[in-house]
Amino acid sequence: MTVPPMPRILLVEDDEVIREATQMALERYGFPVDTAADGLQGLERFRARRPDLMLIDVMLPLLDGVGLCRRVREESSMPILMMSARGEAVDVVSGLEAGADDYVVKPFEIAVLVARIRTVLRRTGPTAPDTPVLAAAEQAQTVPSAVRVIDDLAVDTDAMEVTVGGEPVPLTPTELRLLLEFTAAPGVVMERQTLLSRVWDYSWDADSRVVDVHVQRLRAKIGAGRIETVRGFGYRLRRIR
Missing domain, CATH: 3.40.50.2300 (Response regulator)
Incomplete structure (x- = not known):
């Protein structure tokens, strides 16, 4: 090996x-x-x-x-x-x-x-080992993509691609992981410490400004109104239509 x-x-x-x-x-x-x-x-x-x-x-x-x-x-x-x-x-x-x-x-x-x-x-890093192109193509023909859709925001969790209004949105890996947490439970309030644990893999108390700034960056890319601040608790993804 x-x-x-x-x-x-x-x-x-x-x-x-x-x-x-x-x-x-x-x-x-x-x-x-x-x-x-x-x-x-x-x-x-x-x-x-x-x-x-x-x-x-x-x-x-x-x-x-x-x-x-x-x-x-x-x-x-x-x-x-x-x-x-x-x-x-x-x-x-x-x-x-x-x-x-x-x-x-x-x-x-x-x-x-x-x-x-x-x-x-x-x-x-990559979420899975690299897959040969042919095997990936064959799999794509038999297994439909898992796409999370909230209004005109679409997250393809197989291809790890994000679009807004059909237009691709480039995200860093950290921003994508953050968005995946929000789209997995739209409308649910996510506490900062929960996000630090799930997105940043922190098992210790860390600076919550890391979360705040990444949420700010994510808002700028997918639309400011999609992620709502719940004062004293954290953030939640909401529908804007």
């Missing part, structure tokens, strides 16, 4: 000591790690090497981490973790709004960072 290669990480960090120490620690866990010392170099190496995950510091020279995240997200839905030295709301929210899947606050323990990396890779 062939062992799949470890996911390759691109670490973008301008502090040489932190960059080298983090690279060495991640490599001890088996991850191949490329590095970059500024935002523009990070963008170049992303385009040249196409890593499986990017770990980006917020404060970078030439092109800051938020700008880098935004540029990468225009070209790829790969997992992105932001690193913030302060952990202040403005850093966290800016990174998430730019398209990051999650964030970690420096200084961090390497075991915690590795756990967050493994979690985001697990939830943004």
Whole structure:
């Protein structure tokens, strides 16, 4: 049995000591790690090497981490973790709004960072092993797609495709997982901690701003009125017609 290669990480960090120490620690866990010392170099190496995950510091020279995240997200839905030295709301929210899947606050323990990396890779990875094209085509002829339809929003849970009014809507893997939770139980209030557990695989208390910003991003793509805030509880998907 062939062992799949470890996911390759691109670490973008301008502090040489932190960059080298983090690279060495991640490599001890088996991850191949490329590095970059500024935002523009990070963008170049992303385009040249196409890593499986990017770990980006917020404060970078030439092109800051938020700008880098935004540029990468225009070209790829790969997992992105932001690193913030302060952990202040403005850093966290800016990174998430730019398209990051999650964030970690420096200084961090390497075991915690590795756990967050493994979690985001697990939830943004493929939902099933790759299927040969012929087998997939034969299956498509015999098994109808499972499509969830709410008004003009349609989610094909087999093809993992989303359309609004017949037009395709590109979502990141995290946004798609979030939408799948909502469409599985339309009208049911989903608490933030429930979403953190089901979408982000967090078994510990985490920052609910991660949920809030991803809901905001999802609203912008499928229509602001579809996901209703239930104050003090969470969110629910509602019909708009």
